[in-house]
Amino acid sequence: MPRRKKNSRVLEKAEQRSSSLKSISPTLDLGNGLTLSLYSNLIEDLRSKVAAYNTALSHLDKLSLDVAETELQMRDLSEKMLLGVGAKYGKSSQQYGMAGGTPKNKRRRSTTHSVDSKTELSRPQSSSSIDDQASVA
Numbered sequence: 001m002p003r004r005k006k007n008s009r010v011l012e013k014a015e016q017r018s019s020s021l022k023s024i025s026p027t028l029d030l031g032n033g034l035t036l037s038l039y040s041n042l043i044e045d046l047r048s049k050v051a052a053y054n055t056a057l058s059h060l061d062k063l064s065l066d067v068a069e070t071e072l073q074m075r076d077l078s079e080k081m082l083l084g085v086g087a088k089y090g091k092s093s094q095q096y097g098m099a100g101g102t103p104k105n106k107r108r109r110s111t112t113h114s115v116d117s118k119t120e121l122s123r124p125q126s127s128s129s130i131d132d133q134a135s136v137a
Contacts, residue, residue: 002061005054014043 021028021036028036082101089095092104 003057005057006050008046008050011043011046011050014039014046018043 018039021039082099085099086096086101091101097103
């Protein structure tokens with residue numbers, strides 16, 4: 001998703017004010033260095049900086065897309081490399097483990113419980129069944 005470009009409300013207000021000030025006098029000088037040309041120069045400076053900022057955001061968006069695409073390529077190549085090691089040396093080999101895979105003989109098998117075993121585990125045990133288990137151990 002592209003980054004949102006910056007719109008400067010301050011710049012918009014300054015442009016409106018500049019137009020209003022020009023209606024007073026195109027060479028307005030209020031003294032103490034407050035001139036319309038200074039005001040216009042600062043407006044242009046801000047406008048160019050906002051444009052540069054928005055251009056930089058566009059470049060960042062492109063770079064972000066490039067990184068995401070390269071990550072997909074990297075993920076695919078990594079998987080192919082691991083599968084290649086598995087095909088050449090076997091998925092239970094030490095080399096497969098060195099390449100980052102989990103050797104087949106080291107994988108944990110998932111245990112599935114039936115509904116009956118789950119209900120037996122959740123039922124509270126009576127004291128006689130606990131005593132029976134203690135005597136068996």
